[in-house]
Amino acid sequence: MDSIHQKILIITAPSGAGKTSITHYLMKVFPVLMFSVSAATRKRRENETDGVDYHFIPEEEFKHKIQQKEFAEWEMVYEGKYYGTLKSELKRIWALHKVPVLDIDVKGALHIRQQYPENVLSIFVQPPSVEALKERLMGRGTETTESLNARINKATYELSFHDHFDRVVVNDSLEKACREAEQMVREFLNN
Numbered sequence: 001m002d003s004i005h006q007k008i009l010i011i012t013a014p015s016g017a018g019k020t021s022i023t024h025y026l027m028k029v030f031p032v033l034m035f036s037v038s039a040a041t042r043k044r045r046e047n048e049t050d051g052v053d054y055h056f057i058p059e060e061e062f063k064h065k066i067q068q069k070e071f072a073e074w075e076m077v078y079e080g081k082y083y084g085t086l087k088s089e090l091k092r093i094w095a096l097h098k099v100p101v102l103d104i105d106v107k108g109a110l111h112i113r114q115q116y117p118e119n120v121l122s123i124f125v126q127p128p129s130v131e132a133l134k135e136r137l138m139g140r141g142t143e144t145t146e147s148l149n150a151r152i153n154k155a156t157y158e159l160s161f162h163d164h165f166d167r168v169v170v171n172d173s174l175e176k177a178c179r180e181a182e183q184m185v186r187e188f189l190n191n
């Protein structure tokens with residue numbers, strides 16, 4: 001039981017690659033997994049709940065937490081928008097004998113891997129193509145043209161990082177990707 005304490009599961013991908021669907025699937029299959037609620041400075045979307053999807057905090061508070069070294073990692077994921085994994089969130093989840101699941105961007109995932117090299121499984125979810133990614137983001141309907149373009153540019157760059165992670169799942173079929181990820185996580189949790 002002790003070893004499970006310090007485990008971390010990272011699901012990372014270019015934005016819009018479908019990692020959130022895979023994360024939700026994995027949490028249903030493995031009750032030991034618990035979503036790590038990040039802090040973020042962007043506006044809450046209508047379908048989101050503060051404290052559940054994110055801890056939505058003002059930029060000033062976020063910067064104070066950076067100074068206080070309260071983050072395991074943080075990134076300005078989009079221009080002027082900060083996101084970060086709180087150390088206190090990881091500790092809270094470990095104290096419940098659960099394994100935190102981090103749904104975070106590529107750079108943040110690389111930082112967590114550097115800091116916790118032993119007990120991390122990082123899965124990179126790769127969209128079949130940039131075109132498919134664009135369609136998925138547009139279908140979500142939550143983006144303005146400007147934020148859509150920013151996300152596509154960032155995603156194209158992030159695609160080149162796939163070989164920095166433990167495992168890659170190509171999301172051409174969500175069902176298949178979920179099953180592949182499930183097998184990877186099963187092995188990780190059993191070790």
Ligand code: 5GP
Pocket residue numbers: 013014015038039042073074075077083084085103104105106107108109
């Ligand atoms: P969204 O604004 O669509 O909720 O998320 C934007 C991006 O930020 C996603 O790729 C998401 O995975 C990433 N993200 C969410 N929380 C964190 C975090 O704590 N740290 C980092 N580095 N990225 C995060």
